[in-house]
Amino acid sequence: MGAFFLGLMFLSLVIWLGLLTLRGQFWRSDQKLEVEEIQLKSLPKICAVVPARNEADxxxxxxxxxxxxxxxxxxxIFLVDDQSTDGTAAFAEGVAHAVDKAQQLHIVSGESLPLGWSGKLWAMEQGIxxxxxxxxxxxxxxxxxxxxDVSNLTRLVAKALQEDLDLASVMVKLRCESFWEKFLIPAFVFFFQKLYPFRWVNNPKNKTAAAAGGCILIRASALEQIGGIQVIRQTLIDDCTLAQVVKGTGNNSKFKNSPSSPPTPSRKIWLGLSSSTRSLRQYQSLQTIWDMVARTAYTQLNYSPWLLLGTVVAMTLIYLIPPVxxxxxxxMSNWGIALIGLAAWLLMSLAYFPTIRFYKLSPLLAFSLPAIAFLYTLMTIDSALRHWQGRGGAWKGRVYPG
Known part of the structure; x- marks a missing residue:
């Protein structure tokens, strides 16, 4: 038993060495929008599309x-009022008049959700x-x-023009004020970066593609060439799917052009962090964060029980085995096992530290990643249970079972 456990410790240590050195340096959190100097080569016309369903607060x-x-x-700005019941549109018009920008805002009254569309994408389609x-x-x-941030759009446009990008996206700074937000939200960003290393996303020669749906600038001609938003109309993880289609690396045939059309060319995309543009969404309790993750975690695994099992095993081996x-x-005074486990735990904490620093939290939180990973594993299992019970993908009063 001791030899078996020692083998697990060693395997976990090797995995962390591999993650730190071979996975696009995802842990460095160094792909940021704000580090770029603003130099606009031209002034393209921009139309913002904002899907809004009961967002009066x-x-x-x-x-x-x-x-x-x-x-x-x-x-x-085209704000699509997705059949809100809280006066979202009225609040929006009031804001536009208050800052004397009424001519810049266009309110679109959302129509009923048709079959085969997710609510957000249908709203975006109408706005577009x-x-x-x-x-x-x-x-x-x-x-x-x-x-x-007041310069967020200018920076995104400058980035797109300077690097000839078809899509530029920013993962905004998530709210991190309550206890549960501080404990769990930075890890959400960390896991996302591990799944989609930003350096790989930003490398045209690498097939990895991802985007952050809260903030995407996309060239109109590129969106038209891929067939518009309707090509991803049923997806719940719409941002990353859109990035895959735009970059031309999607591996699902239903997101590709029809057989009679030419293959989608590879396009340049970019994804980075922002320290000044932020999310207003509050997660005051464990339950709210749990629901946010459970909504799409099993979707990320393509609704596969085998991928779910593999994820549970991998999370256990990578995050839980070292501290245990x-x-x-x-x-047991078995210092070989203890030291190898401690070494893997320290590497894990070292990898998490830049994310903790980005969110300006206590460095001690970096050592809590095993406990955080355990909770995220339970959320993923619960996501699968919700799917099997027909409650998957619930959001804003709608359920998308997949």
């Missing part, structure tokens, strides 16, 4: 930040159709709960 702040962007070019009448060069797809081995080895 956040729309005053988020829409105000959009209306007050310092982008010097032609910029219009209306925005097309202005013939924009780029669409700015953003959520209704994002408070944008450290404690058991110390109690």
């Amino acid at each position: 956040v729309i005053p702040m988020s829409l105000r930040s959009l209306l007050l962007q310092d982008y010097p070019g032609d910029f219009h 159709c209306k925005a097309k009448t202005l013939a924009p060069d780029y669409f700015f797809l953003t959520d209704a709960d994002i408070e944008h 081995g450290t404690i058991i080895g110390a109690l």
